[in-house]
Amino acid sequence: MIQIDSLTKTFGGFLAVDDVTFTAQPGRVTGFLGPNGAGKSTTLRILTGLTPATSGSATVNGRRFSDLPNPGLEVGVLLDASAQHAGRTGREILTVAARTMGLPARRVDEMLDLVSLTPDEATRRVRHYSLGMRQRLGIATALLGEPEVLVLDEPANGLDPAGIRWMRDLLRDYADGGATVLLSSHLLHEIEVIADDLVVIGQGRIVAQGTKAELLATAGTLVRTPHHRELATALARRGLAHATASHGPDALRVEADPALVGSVAHEVGVPLVELRAADGAGLEEMFLELTAETQREGAAA
């Protein structure tokens, strides 16, 4: 289990992580989501002992990373796949890591096999690896000690669609085996399919968290009508929050259930083209709205 408790980090006067609290549970994949610069990597770097916290705490199985006697056996970490020693071969990197953790040499071959790096690729120097191969090697290193906890920063970076599917299945199986899996991404759809729980961060602060099902439920209702202005006015009169949805100029996303939205439309005689619970697309919009202040392109403005 991972516990982040009132975690705060400032760089000079800049507040990068602001009183962040969440847990990632065993047997579940927790997606840590937020736009660029939201504070995800900083949180994960504190969790894995690479950066000190300004205040608050981050623990793995109840202990700080720096207090774990043999961290690789308890927590597998993949933060920056490009940070691996470029002059070593993939096999050498795994062999050194296995020795450091006191693991038998056969684990190296098992891991190479697991991440589908061929014997030829394993003897190439990492500087000649593609980003996808580096991610695979990073995953192999993280899983070497069969840790109960996995922490991965943007693991899908550089992977092709088949690689993304492979990574997703691997992490799903790992969590199904009882492990705690925490992974970050700035792309909702990348982790929406795999995450059981979501923690959404924007400008260093948690803006939403819960199970995916809960967050989907709060994504509200998608409604389409040619008379969207009249409907918007009627919804506003009832105090129901709504926003234009990206499904088209005639679409609204309303923070209420479909039955209520339908009855408001009926009251004001507005015909509807579509009325349904907002799905993943609704979640995407909610994510954009929640983190709007940190969207550089003003995507949700």
Ligand SMILES: Nc1ncnc2c1ncn2[C@@H]1O[C@H](COP(=O)(O)OP(=O)(O)OP(=O)(O)O)[C@@H](O)[C@H]1O
């Ligand atoms: N060492 C540092 N010194 C100063 N500012 C930093 C430092 N590390 C991170 N920051 C700032 O803290 C903020 C959060 O950065 P962080 O890397 O945690 O974001 P992120 O959510 O991981 O973003 P991305 O999706 O782009 O990786 C950013 O504004 C970043 O510039």
